[in-house]
Amino acid sequence: MPHIPDEYWNAIVECDPSFNDSFIYAVKTTGIYCKPSCKSRAPKRENVNIFKNAYMAKEEGFRPCKRCKPVGAILPAEEWVGQIRAWIDENYHKHLTLEGIAELFHGSPFHLQRLFKQVQGMSPNEYIQKLRMEIAVQLLEEDKRKVKDISEAVGFQSTPYFITLFKKKYGCTPATYRKKGGEKQ
Template sequence: MKTERNILTDEKWNAIIHNDASYDGTFYYAVKTTGIFCRPSCKSRVPNKKNVLVFDTADAALERNFRPCKRCRPNGLRLPDEEWIAQITEYIDSHYHESLTLSVLADMCHGSPYHLQRTFKKIRGLSPIEYIQIKRLTKAEHLLLYTDKTVMEIALTVGIPNTAHFATLFKKRTGSSPTAYRKTAGKGRGEIHYE
């Protein structure tokens, strides 16, 4: 049963949206959609109020499987780099079709763009943007082989709104245009069954 202390009151919400450091240590807030918890003074983007849970202690948030914020380090806790990058990779895998920039990812994961870029490259061996591009183009290959969507529809589906740019990226990765890939790779796979 929730006590008054664990309810997101207007006072606590105002502390969160105004990054009020005077509330640090009195409560922590977690964001259900990111799985991260913060101090009230955290400078991260203001979350959607309906996704916020309030905890008396950092340990209580940890017990509910929330991870400490990389930016504000609640109670001095730190998220290991490997786990942080795995969390970001999972987010990319689920949202690759959206407009993802280094700034958007850094904001979402409560880190700076520079630190995210450097840490992601150290752990994964490529930049976050390179990873997003590979994810998008791999999905495009699948869509070219197993659907009857046009090249333009596929480009939009994987998050690359400019068809000419999509074709250039695709050719750089595969060595052929999307249309040629569909014809030649489809023949090598036998009859294509559209989904």
């Protein structure tokens, strides 16, 4: 674990703008770098790297925060949405909210909703549901788990809700879909 001086750590936790010209911090779990004054939730200390400047953070593969815009850097909408989409593709099975995703990627829910829809042609929630349904179909065709277990595995917190959405999209229940060998009605 890289050593972070207490003075720098306190600046991050307290969102202290007096340190903005002293260092940039990057969060390994999100791949984002920020100014010490960034108002996003404080990361875990073990996930933080300290850099002298934004250029060094960028060279290490980190991207600028949308919220604090370190050194005025703004990530293009397509790239930001692409990174969020890639993260959703890996985390679709978790409980996901627009607010949680926006906070994780240092943007506002409104901004995320608007840009995601502009770039992807659908809202983040529509994208998550589409992805979950595609994976559910694949599991119904290849896996012998119960419908309830598949529903949970793809991230639906309510099996009846999953069944309702599935029936609306595919014209039959997940169980019927499986019995018919994956044929849509």
